[in-house]
Every structure is written in structure tokens, then in C-alpha cells.
Amino acid sequence: MKVAEISCPSCGATHDVHNPGVITVVCEYCGNAVYWDQEKIRNVGKQSTLPEGFSRLYRGATGTLLNKRFVVLGRVRYSFGRGFWDEWFVEMQDGSIAWLTEDNHEFVLETRETDVQVPSFDSLKASARIVARNIPFFIEEVGQAECIGVEGDLPIPMQVGETYSFADAASPDGRYSLGIEYDEDPPTVFFGHWLKYASITMDDEGEDW
Amino acid sequence: MDKERFGLNQGRPRPPYQPQDIHCPGCGAGLTVKDEQARMVVCEYCGKHLDVSLEEKTVLGQGPERKWEFPLKIGDSFRYKGARYEIIARQAFIEDNDYTEVTREYLLYNPRRGTLYLSEYGGSYDLAWDTHVMPTTSPFNLSRGSTLETHDGRKWVALESGEYELAFVDGSLPWVAKVGDRSRYVDFADKGGANERFDVQWTANEVEYSSGISLTLEQVRQATSKPELGQGVVRRRSEDVVKTRRWYMILLLFCVAVLAFNGIMALYCMFSGRQVLEQTFTPAQLTEEVLSEPFPVSSDGNVIMVEATAISMTNAWMALDLALVKDAETVVHVFDEDIQYYQGSEGGESWSEGSREVTSYIEVPAAGNYRVLLHAVSAPGETPSATNAQHGVRIRVTDGVRLPHFYVVLTILTIIVFFISLVLYGNWRKQEE
Numbered sequence: 096m097k098v099a100e101i102s103c104p105s106c107g108a109t110h111d112v113h114n115p116g117v118i119t120v121v122c123e124y125c126g127n128a129v130y131w132d133q134e135k136i137r138n139v140g141k142q143s144t145l146p147e148g149f150s151r152l153y154r155g156a157t158g159t160l161l162n163k164r165f166v167v168l169g170r171v172r173y174s175f176g177r178g179f180w181d182e183w184f185v186e187m188q189d190g191s192i193a194w195l196t197e198d199n200h201e202f203v204l205e206t207r208e209t210d211v212q213v214p215s216f217d218s219l220k221a222s223a224r225i226v227a228r229n230i231p232f233f234i235e236e237v238g239q240a241e242c243i244g245v246e247g248d249l250p251i252p253m254q255v256g257e258t259y260s261f262a263d264a265a266s267p268d269g270r271y272s273l274g275i276e277y278d279e280d281p282p283t284v285f286f287g288h289w290l291k292y293a294s295i296t297m298d299d300e301g302e303d304w
Numbered sequence: 305m306d307k308e309r310f311g312l313n314q315g316r317p318r319p320p321y322q323p324q325d326i327h328c329p330g331c332g333a334g335l336t337v338k339d340e341q342a343r344m345v346v347c348e349y350c351g352k353h354l355d356v357s358l359e360e361k362t363v364l365g366q367g368p369e370r371k372w373e374f375p376l377k378i379g380d381s382f383r384y385k386g387a388r389y390e391i392i393a394r395q396a397f398i399e400d401n402d403y404t405e406v407t408r409e410y411l412l413y414n415p416r417r418g419t420l421y422l423s424e425y426g427g428s429y430d431l432a433w434d435t436h437v438m439p440t441t442s443p444f445n446l447s448r449g450s451t452l453e454t455h456d457g458r459k460w461v462a463l464e465s466g467e468y469e470l471a472f473v474d475g476s477l478p479w480v481a482k483v484g485d486r487s488r489y490v491d492f493a494d495k496g497g498a499n500e501r502f503d504v505q506w507t508a509n510e511v512e513y514s515s516g517i518s519l520t521l522e523q524v525r526q527a528t529s530k531p532e533l534g535q536g537v538v539r540r541r542s543e544d545v546v547k548t549r550r551w552y553m554i555l556l557l558f559c560v561a562v563l564a565f566n567g568i569m570a571l572y573c574m575f576s577g578r579q580v581l582e583q584t585f586t587p588a589q590l591t592e593e594v595l596s597e598p599f600p601v602s603s604d605g606n607v608i609m610v611e612a613t614a615i616s617m618t619n620a621w622m623a624l625d626l627a628l629v630k631d632a633e634t635v636v637h638v639f640d641e642d643i644q645y646y647q648g649s650e651g652g653e654s655w656s657e658g659s660r661e662v663t664s665y666i667e668v669p670a671a672g673n674y675r676v677l678l679h680a681v682s683a684p685g686e687t688p689s690a691t692n693a694q695h696g697v698r699i700r701v702t703d704g705v706r707l708p709h710f711y712v713v714l715t716i717l718t719i720i721v722f723f724i725s726l727v728l729y730g731n732w733r734k735q736e737e
Contacts, residue, residue: 148321149340151416155316166315178341178357178478199341199434199478200418233438267455269436289436292417302387304321304415 103127104138112248114168116192119249121169123154128245130252139254145172145244148304150197151297152183154247158297160195160204161290164188169247173240175261184249192250196274196287202295203272203287211284216260216277225264225273227286232264232273240276321415328354329361338392339413342476348378353473355480368483372396372472374408375424375533382412382422382527384431389414391422393475397468407468411477419478421514422524426540429524430501432516439513443504446490449549449733452502460492460502463545468505493518493546552729559722566715573708577609581676581701584615590624590680590693595632598673599701606668609705610676613661614643615696622682622695628666629675636674637666646685665707676701 099112101120105127110120119130121142128139147153156167169184183195196203211227216237223234242257259278265271272287324337326345330352337345343357344364351367374394382389389412397407412420421432440453450462470485485507492502501516525533580599601608614622621644628637641664647656668674676699683690 146322146324146340147319149415153319156318157315178343200416201434265436265438267438267440269438269456272436298315299318301318301321301416304388 101129101136104129105141114186114190114192114248114250116250117168117248119169119245119252121246121249123247126246128254130249132252137252139252142246142255143244145170145246148301150181150200151202151295151300152181152195152197156297156299158295160185160187160193160295165193167247168192169249170245171242171249171253172244174243175236175238175240179243184247194285195290196272196285202290203274204290205272205274205285205287208273208284208286211273211286213262213275213282213284216262216282219262227273227284230266230271232266232271234262234264236263237261326356326361328352330354330363337476338390338415339419339476339478340415341478342392343478344480345476346474348474353482356476357480364480364482367474368472370472372406372408374410375537376410376422376528376530378475380528380530382410382420383529384412384420384527387414387417389417389420391475393473393477395470395481396472398471399466399468401469403471406471411475421516422519426542427521427534427537428539428542429519429521430516431519432501432503432514435502435513435515437502437513437515439504443490443492444488444506447733448545448735449552449729451495452492454502458502459495461495461546461549463491463493465490495546497546497550548732552725552732555725556722556729559718559725562718563715563722566711566718570708570711570715573706573711577702577705579700580608580703581699584696584698585678586696587682587693590678590697591691593677593679595629596676596678596699596701598632598675599703600673601668601671601703603704604668604670606671606704607707608666608668609700609702610664610666611661611700611702612641612643612664613698613700614645614682615660615698617643617645617660617682617695619646619648619685620644620682620695621685622680622693622697623690624662624678624680624697626664627677628668629677630670630672632675635677636669639664639666643682644685665705 097111097113098115101110101112103122103125106122106125108122108124119128121128126142126144128142129136130139152167154167154170158165165185165187167183167185171182172179180196180198183197185193185195187193194205196205208227213225219234219237221234225232238261240259240261242253242255244255245253259276262275264273270288274285276283326335326337328335328347328350330347331350333347333349335345335347345354345356346367347354353364353367355362355364376391378391380391391410392413393411395409399405407423407425410422412422423430437454437456440455443452446462446465448462448464452460467486467488470481470483473481487505487507489505494500499517501518503514505512521534525531581596583596585594612624624641624643626639627635630636641662643662644658645660646658680693680697681690682693682695
């Protein structure tokens with residue numbers, strides 16, 4: 096069942112939207128992005144094409160995440176200067192949505208955290224301590240993120256070139272992560288837990304490469 | 305139904321893995337970059353180090369002249385947990401500018417699983433991967449044999465620490481490496497003896513933790529499908545630090561246990577037996593000869609303890625002759641004791657020397673009633689000789705005591721062994737392999 100049908104203003108290709116949470120679509124044929132709000136559809140323009148085949152995940156991949164079926168709808172890639180990381184937007188079998196952050200082939204399942212007081216970006220430094228859900232976290236990295244590519248369907252308006260300050264923290268037992276995005280006030284905080292390889296099973300693992 | 309409701313039926317086949325093709329800006333040669341995350345590539349033709357993180361590739365510099373031997377090549381496969389990895393970079397690290405102390409590290413890559421690190425030192429191999437688990441205490445400045453706990457509840461023993469210097473690199477890396485880069489490290493092994501590793505590496509700006517396992521040569525041969533790997537290479541014998549530390553701990557704990565046992569036994573000996581006589585003798589009695597009251601010895605071969613205390617004797621000496629007399633007529637044992645006790649003060653500090661009390665142990669051959677025959681002379685310290693006693697003596701006899709000498713000697717020996725072990729352990733910890 097589709098909730099919308101988007102016609103690409105650049106190439107005319109049609110795109111079916113199935114999840115009601117999606118508000119941005121990147122045309123898989125020409126790379127042009129559109130997003131819509133309650134008033135109208137806005138054309139964002141052509142986006143960078145992201146290379147595929149270098150991850151377990153890809154747009155349109157299906158599999159099982161923590162014993163629940165999922166499909167990958169889209170991806171945002173951020174550069175932090177010395178490298179990049181991907182944020183995969185996935186739809187679960189019940190229609191709920193989730194973000195999987197991939198950094199150096201490790202995945203973190205993230206959920207938004209609203210009840211955490213975080214320090215201002217200017218006062219952050221490596222190894223600073225933050226507590227969330229009664230778990231201590233230590234800042235591992237502080238930097239500037241720049242969106243360098245988007246693809247597929249996304250639940251946020253996003254385009255290449257957007258920047259924000261960020262901080263990544265980890266719990267000392269290596270089980271949880273805390274991502275802070277200084278994109279609005281107060282900052283957006285994501286609580287995540289690192290997934291073991293076996294927590295994700297792909298329908299097509301692609302072990303032969 | 306769920307599949308129809310949302311996008312679960314919108315799947316598509318996996319897109320193929322296609323390495324990136326680039327051209328060396330130094331020599332124009334075509335190069336293949338396997339890892340999408342690569343930031344640095346070493347041109348296999350001209351040896352230039354390239355920055356490939358941007359669309360426009362730039363030359364960072366020329367690699368070193370010196371060529372390094374690696375038993376494994378770029379592109380060799382390595383199978384781990386059913387997945388094929390490929391060697392995409394090689395690095396050689398030296399320590400203390402010693403080119404014979406080389407650790408070779410291979411970066412293993414799988415586009416679905418990420419990177420692993422295979423390192424080889426002296427023919428021994430370790431496989432490692434990054435971890436987010438942190439130590440509960442500072443891992444820096446730990447020496448060999450020190451212990452460390454990580455936040456996942458694991459306990460580790462420090463194997464060695466030092467400073468690596470990058471001497472050579474080729475292939476492609478997800479970071480920019482410069483020959484001459486230095487980083488300090490501490491390597492740990494599982495305290496319980498499991499075949500697992502925990503490593504800490506740090507530079508001025510960054511601390512990295514990794515977990516791993518050690519591999520046998522045979523395991524590496526199987527993983528690389530190279531049965532000839534390592535043939536003709538003399539493997540350096542490396543010390544099993546965990547085992548050595550465990551032996552030291554066992555030795556030290558054994559010494560402590562022996563000390564505790566000896567202490568208890570010595571105390572038991574001191575307080576064993578039954579007091580059968582306590583009698584005080586005046587100086588006049590001692591000047592003559594005097595027999596004590598009779599006392600019983602309960603069994604043949606019993607050891608009795610005779611304690612003699614000179615009463616109120618200060619800065620004086622006493623020569624005490626004693627004899628053990630059976631049934632008031634048969635002398636069975638003759639012995640003597642010198643008692644000296646001096647005290648004073650000098651420069652505001654008081655001092656004392658000698659003791660007013662002496663103790664003798666006598667093995668009595670047969671049970672029966674006994675007495676102690678006493679004779680003594682005593683005099684102030686500066687007097688060289690005396691003909692009578694100027695001090696009284698109190699005698700205590702305890703029957704059925706156990707001799708503490710064995711335990712005292714053993715205690716002294718154990719203390720010596722304990723301190724020697726402690727010194728050896730301290731020296732061992734300071735030594736690097």
C-alpha cells in the first residue's frame with residue numbers, strides 16, 4: 096500500500112512512497128531530491144551519488160534486525176573531515192522507523208533521547224563525562240559533520256552540504272553510544288547500542304566478493 | 305500482511321562490489337583501491353604516498369628507500385569465521401631504532417565486515433580488531449605483569465609496553481600514516497590464560513583499544529591457504545608472561561602461607577605445656593647452693609622449659625649454674641646461663657642491652673619427680689669477677705613443651721625466600737622481553 100506517489104521534477108520518473116514517515120525522496124534514476132511538508136513539495140536539486148557495495152546494507156536491502164524484519168529505505172552520508180560515516184534509514188515490519196549508524200562497518204541502532212542534559216558544544220572536550228539513562232558516557236570525538244550524500248527515502252528534509260557540530264560518546268563497557276547533534280537548540284541526542292554482527296541477518300549477505 | 309502494508313516487499317538485489325580505480329598523480333599508473341574508506345594509498349609502481357580522501361588525488365611524499373620483506377603480499381586472502389578478508393595494507397614497525405625488532409602488521413579488509421589487524425612478531429601472530437570497551441583504570445605506564453580490568457569485567461596481565469615507530473607502509477589505509485610516526489602501546493593477555501588479547505595504543509591526541517586473539521602458525525597457514533608460510537624461519541621463543549606471573553604469585557602466596565603456618569605453630573609451641581614450678585630464690589640462697597621444690601615430669605622423653613629471670617638486675621651480670629636433679633639425688637643434666645642486662649641514656653635517648661631472662665629446653669629421659677639445683681654469682685657490670693650473688697632469681701619450669709626452633713628457623717628461611725622472590729619479581733616486571 097502506498098501513501099504517496101512522487102513524480103521527479105527533474106526526470107519525470109515516478110516514485111511510490113509506502114511509509115507515512117517519509118518526507119524526502121531522492122530519485123534513484125537522476126539523483127534529484129524532493130521533500131514535502133504540509134503545504135507543498137519542494138525541489139532540492141541533484142544530490143551526489145553514493146557508491147554501493149561497500150557495506151552489508153544497501154538501499155532496498157531486506158533482512159532481520161534483532162529478530163524483526165526490516166527494509167533499508169534510504170541513507171545519509173556525513174563527512175567528519177578525516178573520513179565519513181553512514182546513517183541508514185530503515186523501516187521495520189510494523190511500519191516503525193529506525194536509524195542504523197554505520198562507522199567502519201560497525202552498526203549502532205539509535206533511538207532519539209529527549210531526557211538528557213548535554214553541555215554546550217564549546218565546552219565539550221574529549222573524555223568529558225555525560226550521563227544518560229543512568230549510564231556514564233565519555234566523549235570520544237568532537238567535530239563538524241557535513242552531509243556529502245543522500246539516497247532513497249528519508250524521514251527528514253536533508254540535502255548535500257548541510258553541516259552541524261557533533262559529539263560522539265561511548266559507554267566504557269562498549270555496549271552503548273550517545274550521539275549529540277548540535278543542529279538545533281536544544282541539541283538532538285541519540286541513544287544507541289552497538290550491534291553484534293549476528294544481530295543483523297541479511298537476506299543476501301553477499302559474502303562472495 | 306506486514307509485507308504488503310509497508311515497503312518490505314520493495315527489496316532489490318545486492319549491488320555488486322566494485323573497487324575504485326584511480327591514477328597515481330605521481331607516475332600516472334592505474335591503481336585499484338579496495339576500501340571505500342581509504343584515505344591514503346601507496347603507489348605500487350613509484351612508491352609515492354598519495355592522499356586519496358578528496359576527488360583530486362595528491363602526493364603526500366615519497367616512501368622510504370629501504371625494502372622490507374613480508375611473508376604475505378597485498379591481495380592475499382585470509383579466512384576468518386567463514387569470511388574472506390584480503391590484505392589491503394602492510395606496515396612495519398620498529399622499536400628503539402632497532403631494525404631487527406620488527407613487528408609486521410597486515411590490514412585485512414572485507415567490504416561487508418570491515419577491517420582486522422594481523423600482526424607478526426618473531427614468527428608469532430595476533431589477530432585484532434577495534435573495541436569500544438575501556439579499561440577501568442589508566443592503562444598507561446604499566447609494566448610487565450601489571451594487571452588491568454576492563455569495563456566488561458575481564459581481567460588482563462600486561463605483556464609488554466613500549467613505543468612503535470612506523471618504518472614502512474604500502475597498500476591503502478583508512479588513515480594517513482607517515483613513516484616515522486610514533487605511538488606508545490601496552491599489550492595485555494587474558495589473566496585466566498585464555499588465548500585472548502587486549503591492546504592499548506596512544507599518541508598525543510588519540511587513544512585506541514583493540515581486542516584480539518593470538519594465532520598459531522598453523523592457523524595462519526590455514527587462514528591464508530599458504531602451507532609453506534614460516535618454513536625455514538626460526539621462531540623467537542617468547543616468554544609466557546601470564547604463566548611466569550602466575551608462578552611468582554604462587555611462590556609469594558606459598559611463602560605467606562608458610563609464614564602464617566609457622567607463626568601459628570611457633571605460638572602454639574610457646575604456649576604449650578603445663579607450668580609445674582614457679583619459685584623465687586634470694587641472693588643468699590644462690591650464693592650457697594639451693595634445690596628447688598620438686599616438680600613432676602609426666603612422661604618419658606618430655607621436653608621441659610626452664611625460664612630464669614634475674615630480679616631487679618640492672619647494669620650487672622650473673623653467672624647461673626643449674627642442674628636437673630632426679631628424686632633429689634641423681635643429677636641428670638647440668639647447664640649454665642649468663643645473664644646480662646645494661647641500660648642507660650645517651651644524647652637524650654635511652655638504650656638497653658641484654659636481657660634479664662633466659663630460657664633453656666631440656667629433654668628429660670624418664671618421667672618422675674625432679675628439682676633444679678641452682679648456684680649463682682653476680683656483680684655490677686664493671687666488676688670482672690664475683691664470689692657471691694647480689695640478685696635474686698625466679699625460676700619457672702613448664703613440662704611437656706614443644707620446641708619452637710624448627711618453626712623459627714623455617715620462618716627465617718621463608719622470609720628470606722619471600723624477599724628474594726619479591727626482588728626477582730620486581731626486576732622481572734621492570735624488564736622488557
